Amino acid sequence: QALRPNMERPGSPTSRVRAPTAVQSDPASVTLTQLVQLVQQGQELPGLESRDIVATQGEPTASQLPRRPKPWEAAACVPSRAPPTVGWRSRPEPGSAEVS
Amino acid sequence: MSAVGVGAARTLRVPGRHGYAAEFSPYLPDRLACAAAQHYGIAGCGTLLVLDQNESGLRLFRSFDWSDGLFDVTWSENNEHVLVTCSGDGSLQLWDTAKATGPLQVYKEHSQEVYSVDWSQTRGEQLVVSGSWDQTVKLWDPTVGKSLCTFRGHESVIYSTIWSPHIPGCFASTSGDQTLRIWDMKTTGVRIVIPAHQAEILSCDWCKYNENLLVTGAVDCSLRGWDLRNVRQPVFELLGHTYAIKRVKFSPFHASVLASCSYDFTVRFWNFSKPDPLLETVEHHTEFTCGLDLSLHSPTQVADCAWDEMIKIYDPACLTVP
Numbered sequence: 001q002a003l004r005p006n007m008e009r010p011g012s013p014t015s016r017v018r019a020p021t022a023v024q025s026d027p028a029s030v031t032l033t034q035l036v037q038l039v040q041q042g043q044e045l046p047g048l049e050s051r052d053i054v055a056t057q058g059e060p061t062a063s064q065l066p067r068r069p070k071p072w073e074a075a076a077c078v079p080s081r082a083p084p085t086v087g088w089r090s091r092p093e094p095g096s097a098e099v100s
Numbered sequence: 101m102s103a104v105g106v107g108a109a110r111t112l113r114v115p116g117r118h119g120y121a122a123e124f125s126p127y128l129p130d131r132l133a134c135a136a137a138q139h140y141g142i143a144g145c146g147t148l149l150v151l152d153q154n155e156s157g158l159r160l161f162r163s164f165d166w167s168d169g170l171f172d173v174t175w176s177e178n179n180e181h182v183l184v185t186c187s188g189d190g191s192l193q194l195w196d197t198a199k200a201t202g203p204l205q206v207y208k209e210h211s212q213e214v215y216s217v218d219w220s221q222t223r224g225e226q227l228v229v230s231g232s233w234d235q236t237v238k239l240w241d242p243t244v245g246k247s248l249c250t251f252r253g254h255e256s257v258i259y260s261t262i263w264s265p266h267i268p269g270c271f272a273s274t275s276g277d278q279t280l281r282i283w284d285m286k287t288t289g290v291r292i293v294i295p296a297h298q299a300e301i302l303s304c305d306w307c308k309y310n311e312n313l314l315v316t317g318a319v320d321c322s323l324r325g326w327d328l329r330n331v332r333q334p335v336f337e338l339l340g341h342t343y344a345i346k347r348v349k350f351s352p353f354h355a356s357v358l359a360s361c362s363y364d365f366t367v368r369f370w371n372f373s374k375p376d377p378l379l380e381t382v383e384h385h386t387e388f389t390c391g392l393d394l395s396l397h398s399p400t401q402v403a404d405c406a407w408d409e410m411i412k413i414y415d416p417a418c419l420t421v422p
Contacts, residue, residue: 029116032140032387032407039142047116049138049145051167055206061198063179065127070221071352071396072265072308 109384109414112158117147119405121172121347122391127180129397130154131161132413134405135185137169146170148185150197153413164195164202174219176242178226184242186214186230194242209247210234215258221265227285229271231258237273239285251283253290259302260347266311274301280316280326294331296324303347309355317345317360325372336372340381347392353399357419361389367404369418379418385410 030038030046038045117136125131132151138144146169150162168189176182181198190210193203212233220227227248228240237251237258256276264270269285280301282292299320307313312328313335321341324334343363351357356373367389369379387407395401400419405411 029409030139035139035142045139045143047138048143049116051145051165053165053167053203055193055203056199056201058196058199058202058204060179060194060196060204061181063181065180067178067223068126068396070126070265070308071399075309 109412110153110158112151112160112411113409114147114149114411115409117149117409118387118407119391119409119411120170122393122403122405122411123173123175123183124393124395124397124401124403125180126175126177126396128152129395132158132393132403132411133173133175133183134391134411135170135173136405137171137188139169140407141169141171141188144169146185146187148173148183148193148195149411150183151411158411158413162197162200166193166203171214172216174217174228176226177219177221182242184217184219184228186217188213190214190232190234192217192228192230192240205242205245207240207245207247209238210236212257216261218262218271220263220268222263222268225268227263229261229263229273231261231273233257235275237261237271237283249285249288251288251290253281253293254279256300259300260304262305264306264311265308266306272304272306272314274304274316276300278318280304280314282328292328292331294326296326296334297322300344302345303360305349305358307350307355308352315348315350315358317348319344321345321362321364323348323358323360323370336377338370338372338377340368340378341366346388346390349392349394351394351399351419352396353394359392359394359402361392361404361406363388365389365406367392367402367416369416380416382414382416384412384414 118140119136121135123133130153134149137146146166148164152161168187170185173185181196183195185193191208194205195202210232214232216231230238235254238247239249254275258275261273273281280294280296281290284291296316297318299318301316301318303317314326317323323338325336327335341362345362348360359369361367365385367382370377385406389406391405393403400415403413
């Protein structure tokens, strides 16, 4: 099972100093700070659930509802509105794509 | 507890699951999907929650487990039963809410965590983009078992990928490399690279009433507006969040209204056209608030989810008072 302690990286939320909270009596509930400490100490995580799930390879249930127009599509029924363009000024930048 | 109206949030607690994304169904006004992970996404499994709201609150319609944390979810735009999620093990999953077990399909190509999925919004296309910590974006036709295309260029992990609601085949992405990038599926290359912040950019969204306008939300606590016709400087900057901004969404109903949620536990509502743009700060979570969506059916309704195990649907005062 992959551990992901670097989940803290966006904005380093776990670097925040917070007082330990114990408002929940549920033993499986550990705070984020407690959990990161357990991971860093290499300890077993409480209630860790392991699943082995595979695709059923089934077909989706047939749709019975029509597509609903988006609010902005309903509002855009003004004939004077310019069609979408891709005429941006900037040049294409480095970066590429490959067809798989 | 059963009161409905301004200020009365409908709430569901999901013990042992930490919410990452919330998305209203484009078909059913009262249906919400929530992608969640065990142990804050750091370890363990994940769950897709499908919820229905009624007068008395929020109830669970179905839940589907996956072997790793689920980080984002998107509804199909051509079948009210279908959704796609993405997960920490590098895979995407296709689910059917009419069936008790799933997923129907699993698409495993990314080599690291997949942090974003989005189903195309323009008519005539039914495609999904995914953004991953492996620094690539992949394009998928969910009826095909493998990706159609891989887009490279980002120099760090990708946090968000969002289709343009107006320009077919065009999507935006943001990354830890501090750039917002605009891609054109048809030319299979990046069109614009915008160094939008001096910090990791966790989220972006397109304005629904101006095809050239996007907003980015970053770890520097700021939201910035970008006009694709001139990207040298932002057209607006919104300050107020006190920790990283996790997600930002434009209103489906108001051209200049948007909402953002943050590691500061709050959801904030903004009108960038006003001199005092912060409309309202909602602080009803006790942990990082990661999922946020504005209803396509009600101009006032909002959903969010956080790492406090709570999912909420509510009508913030600023959207109910014109």
